[in-house]
Amino acid sequence: xxxxxxxxxxxxxxxxxxxxxxxxxxxxxxxxxxxxGMGYSKSEAEDLVQDVFVTFIESIERFxxxxxxxxxxxxxxxHKSQERRRTVVRDELxxxxxxxxxxxxxxxxxxxxxxxxxxxxxxxxxAGKAIQDCLEGLSPSQRDVFQLRQVEELSAxxxxxxxxxxxxxxxxxxxxxxxxxxxxxxxxxWGRSR
Amino acid sequence: xxxxxxxTCHDVSTLVSTGGLHxxxxxxxxxxxxxxxxxxxxxxxxRQVETIGRAARAAALAFERELPEDFESKLVQRVRVSLxxxxx
Numbered sequence: 554x555x556x557x558x559x560x561x562x563x564x565x566x567x568x569x570x571x572x573x574x575x576x577x578x579x580x581x582x583x584x585x586x587x588x589x590g591m592g593y594s595k596s597e598a599e600d601l602v603q604d605v606f607v608t609f610i611e612s613i614e615r616f617x618x619x620x621x622x623x624x625x626x627x628x629x630x631x632h633k634s635q636e637r638r639r640t641v642v643r644d645e646l647x648x649x650x651x652x653x654x655x656x657x658x659x660x661x662x663x664x665x666x667x668x669x670x671x672x673x674x675x676x677x678x679x680a681g682k683a684i685q686d687c688l689e690g691l692s693p694s695q696r697d698v699f700q701l702r703q704v705e706e707l708s709a710x711x712x713x714x715x716x717x718x719x720x721x722x723x724x725x726x727x728x729x730x731x732x733x734x735x736x737x738x739x740x741x742x743w744g745r746s747r
Numbered sequence: 748x749x750x751x752x753x754x755t756c757h758d759v760s761t762l763v764s765t766g767g768l769h770x771x772x773x774x775x776x777x778x779x780x781x782x783x784x785x786x787x788x789x790x791x792x793x794r795q796v797e798t799i800g801r802a803a804r805a806a807a808l809a810f811e812r813e814l815p816e817d818f819e820s821k822l823v824q825r826v827r828v829s830l831x832x833x834x835x
Contacts, residue, residue, distance in 0.1 A: 568830060570823065577819050577826075582811050585818075589810035590803070598810075599822075606826045662755025667788035671798040680798065681805030688806070702766055703800050704807045709770060724765035731764050734799050 565613050577606065580626050583705065587627070590688070590700040591634060601637070605629045627707070628715045631697060638693060648692075650732045687737035691730050698723055699730035754778040760792045 564572035584605055588598035608629050616625060657666050688696060694716075701707045701715065702723070709723045718726070754775075759782045762768050768776060783789055815821075 568827070570827065573826065574819065574823050577823050581819050581822055582814060585814060586807045586810040589813075590807055595813055603822060603825050603829065606822065607829045610826070610830055658755075658757045662757035664756050664788045668792040668795055670791035670794045675798075677801055677805040678809075680802035681809055684799070684802040685806050685809075699803070703803050709766065720770070724767050728761065728765040731796055731799055734803075735795055738799070738802070 562613065562616065565610060568610060573606070573610065576609070576622060576626075580623060581606075583623070584626060584630055587630060587700050587705060588634070590704055591697055592688070592693070593634075593637075597637075601630065601633055604633050608633070621711075623705075624707070624711050624714060627701065627705070627711075631715050634693075634697070648729050650729050650736070653736060654728075654732050683738055683741055684734060687734050687741075690733050690737055694718075695726050695730040695733070698726040699734075702727050703731075754782045756782075756786060756789050756792075759783065759786070759789050763789075763793050763796055 561572060565576075581602060584602045585598050588601045589595070593601060605626055609626055612629075657664060659665050688699075691699065697716065698712060698718075701712045702709070707715070709720050709727075712718070712723050713720055716723070759779050762771060762775070762779055768779060771779075783793065
């Protein structure tokens with residue numbers, strides 16, 4: 554893992570190509586797949602990643618070395634993504650998925666419609682294809698949080714730093730994203746035993 | 748019946764789904780573990796959530812496979828050109 558100590562930061566400030574290459578090697582593909590997961594096309598995702606690294610080098614003076622490089626880069630990605638979307642879509646206080654989820658429990662908190670364990674034989678590739686369509690049903694913030702928490706496995710605290718949301722709100726967005734995906738995958742007949 | 752058994756399926760599935768399990772108090776984590784040991788419906792729910800995670804990671808791998816082998820070299824080149832352009 555690239556450690557941004559003073560020597561390394563100095564090399565990046567001097568725009569040393571080898572130092573830049575090391576960060577790109579470590580984080581480039583990760584940022585690209587995150588951008589794709591957030592809903593950008595191949596060319597948009599490539600542009601976005603390039604933009605992230607340009608901003609990273611230009612703003613390296615502000616980097617104090619306390620944050621992880623990955624968190625810093627994902628913060629830039631989040632910011633750039635919001636700029637591209639132009640309007641910050643505000644998530645509704647109540648999302649219809651909340652009601653769907655709540656309706657699955659009785660007043661005592663027990664399942665009314667118990668979940669069925671997904672088929673173990675569904676291949677990862679098959680599941681991956683199925684979820685790509687379902688991701689389209691998420692709001693941009695739900696999609697971003699899902700990508701960072703679920704795929705990049707960043708902690709809630711790191712996603713807070715990146716997105717500026719509170720820990721509680723990150724949990725709500727993650728829950729809504731997962732429950733929407735669950736509904737969508739069930740609707741596709743996936744997740745049920747065959 | 749101890750306090751652990753007081754957690755409902757709603758409590759447990761919400762904690763699993765929000766991803767807040769690691770940040771929650773130890774007593775609640777133990778409560779979730781006990782509940783899961785006893786409740787097959789919540790175990791099925793947890794497996795659904797785990798499967799969503801596996802599917803999302805598989806989709807991410809498919810995105811990565813779109814990239815050519817020289818992605819990093821070309822990216823470094825483009826970033827450097829862009830930085831030089833910005834200095835003018």
